Amino acid sequence: MKKRGRKFHFQKRVPKDFQKLFSKDVIQIPLGTDSEVVALQRASNFNLILEDFWKGLIDFSEDVIDQKFHDVVVRAKMCGFQYLPKKELIQEAPLPEFVNRLNSADAVADKHIKEAILGGVEVSSITLSKARKEYFQYEEGNLKALSENQIRKWRNPRKRAVKNFIKVIGDKPVTEITRKDVLDFRSWWISRIEKKGLAANSANKEFGFVKKIIGTAIDNHSLSIPIDTIFKGIALKKVEKTTRHPFSNTFIKDVLLRTKEYGLNEEAQLLIFAMTDTGARIGELTGLEEEDIFLDATIPHIKIRPNQTRVLKTVQSERDLPLVGASLYAFKTLDGSFKCYFGKPDLISSTINKFYRENNLFPSKHHSLYSLRHSFEDRLTAVEPPEKVQAVLMGHKYLRERYGSGSSLVQKKSWLDKIAFKM
Numbered sequence: 348m349k350k351r352g353r354k355f356h357f358q359k360r361v362p363k364d365f366q367k368l369f370s371k372d373v374i375q376i377p378l379g380t381d382s383e384v385v386a387l388q389r390a391s392n393f394n395l396i397l398e399d400f401w402k403g404l405i406d407f408s409e410d411v412i413d414q415k416f417h418d419v420v421v422r423a424k425m426c427g428f429q430y431l432p433k434k435e436l437i438q439e440a441p442l443p444e445f446v447n448r449l450n451s452a453d454a455v456a457d458k459h460i461k462e463a464i465l466g467g468v469e470v471s472s473i474t475l476s477k478a479r480k481e482y483f484q485y486e487e488g489n490l491k492a493l494s495e496n497q498i499r500k501w502r503n504p505r506k507r508a509v510k511n512f513i514k515v516i517g518d519k520p521v522t523e524i525t526r527k528d529v530l531d532f533r534s535w536w537i538s539r540i541e542k543k544g545l546a547a548n549s550a551n552k553e554f555g556f557v558k559k560i561i562g563t564a565i566d567n568h569s570l571s572i573p574i575d576t577i578f579k580g581i582a583l584k585k586v587e588k589t590t591r592h593p594f595s596n597t598f599i600k601d602v603l604l605r606t607k608e609y610g611l612n613e614e615a616q617l618l619i620f621a622m623t624d625t626g627a628r629i630g631e632l633t634g635l636e637e638e639d640i641f642l643d644a645t646i647p648h649i650k651i652r653p654n655q656t657r658v659l660k661t662v663q664s665e666r667d668l669p670l671v672g673a674s675l676y677a678f679k680t681l682d683g684s685f686k687c688y689f690g691k692p693d694l695i696s697s698t699i700n701k702f703y704r705e706n707n708l709f710p711s712k713h714h715s716l717y718s719l720r721h722s723f724e725d726r727l728t729a730v731e732p733p734e735k736v737q738a739v740l741m742g743h744k745y746l747r748e749r750y751g752s753g754s755s756l757v758q759k760k761s762w763l764d765k766i767a768f769k770m
Contacts, residue, residue: 348390354379355386357393362401365421400425420569422463426451431571433466472520478564479509485563494634494657496690508556511535521564526577532557533581540583547583554581592713593721599623602708603719604673604768609706613680614687615699619719620677624767625649625668626723626741629716630657630692635684646756647675651742656690664742669760672767726766736762 349356357376366372376393378386423430428448431440436448452464461467473481483502490498515535516528536550558578565572594603603619621632627649634657639650647670653659670678688695699716703709720741727737736754738745740762 348378348383348386349375351377353381355381355383355390357386357390359394359397365401418459419463422460424569426455426460426464428464429571430463430569431466435571436466473522473564473568473570474518474520475509475513475524475561476518478521478560479506481567482560482563485567492653492658494655494690496693497657500693504552505556505560508553509560511553512557521561522570522572524561524572524577529554529577529581533583537583548585551582551585554578592711592718593725594710594714594718596722596726598710599719599722600768604770606702606708609702609708611699611702612687614685615695615702617677617681618685618688618695619699619716620673620770622674622716622719623723624672624674624763625670626720626727627651627668628660628664628692628720628742629696631659631664631742633685633688633692633695634690637683640678640683642670642678646760647678648756649678661742661744663738663744666739666742667756667759668740669756669763671760671763673770674767676770723766727762730762730765732762 349358355378357378359374361372361374374397378389378393380386380389420430428451436445440448448464452461455461455464482505490501493501512532515532516524519528533550533554536553539545540547540550558574561572562574564570565574603623606616606619618629618632621627622629625632631651634654635649635651636654636656639652639654641648641650649668649670651659651668652665659665668674685695696716703716709715724737724741727740732740735745736758737743739754740759
């Protein structure tokens with residue numbers, strides 16, 4: 348506080364990062380009293396308001412990627428306005444807001460603040476392709492735990508969604524995207540579904556990806572675009588996915604466990620063995636590192652857990668699985684983890700599926716390598732283990748509240764022994 352004449356004034360230095368936005372580097376506010384007790388109370392209140400205000404500016408600054416028009420957006424925010432370009436302000440702003448902006452601009456001497464209030468600086472053009480690039484940069488921090496393969500699988504469908512949207516409407520600035528553009532994209536997808544027999548769910552995923560990427564650009568650049576209105580109600584009616592059919596026990600025994608005779612490479616064959624008696628997901632098995640495999644333990648087993656190669660699909664996916672029958676044979680033959688297909692679940696999956704289809708070995712078009720996991724669940728159900736044990740072995744969520752340390756390796760092995768194939 349500082350006393351000028353008989354009355355007190357509040358003074359506070361502007362933080363260094365924001366000094367260029369103010370005409371002076373010190374804010375001074377008259378407290379309107381000669382009582383030191385009252386002045387202290389008012390000064391304390393002003394201080395809290397300023398601290399909150401500057402914290403808001405800092406948080407906002409961290410979210411804005413394009414620094415070119417960052418300052419003008421902050422200046423508008425400082426004056427209590429969302430930044431709007433002049434054209435948009437004239438055409439779309441309600442009359443009371445327009446008049447309020449004129450009066451506020453007239454009351455300040457700083458020309459930069461006038462520009463910010465009245466939309467005098469052109470917003471930089473953020474095209475769809477640029478928005479996609481910025482979105483990937485923005486999400487980098489959330490992808491740190493993923494493997495290179497998992498990041499690729501995350502990026503590719505989003506990249507493809509924006510590419511398809513651009514194919515339909517062009518690489519427009521996000522500020523120019525209209526409801527008609529979105530409906531044109533929807534019509535394009537309807538036509539594609541009819542011609543190629545694709546699922547409506549594929550279209551809905553792309554609608555969601557495009558909306559998320561545009562929405563992130565809107566937030567990061569503080570743009571005024573009614574994203575929810577533009578994308579309202581465009582989802583197509585979902586249809587049930589074609590269920591993968593499980594393999595019969597006879598097919599597993601007579602074909603899957605004898606595929607080596609048909610010429611499938613050994614490591615791909617061993618993945619089939621490993622899946623058969625663990626029911627584990629392809630990525631869980633190919634992502635096992637040497638320290639996750641315990642062949643010399645009293646009960647040979649694998650630990651499916653997050654590691655440097657991959658993260659797990661869900662929290663419940665983390666589990667210990669005893670090795671029995673075909674799976675024990677697989678890991679003894681491998682003498683550790685997978686080699687050629689280590690960390691490459693897509694490659695080994697496509698290799699096996701292609702081999703089986705080219706040789707007409709699958710029972711139907713509804714079968715694939717992943718059908719082994721369905722078979723494993725059916726085989727478990729047939730021997731009727733406790734519901735909790737079955738959920739743990741599958742890596743599924745158990746609906747009741749969890750108590751204790753769960754099923755032991757001995758318990759899990761006793762149930763797996765009932766369904767294991769003899770090698």
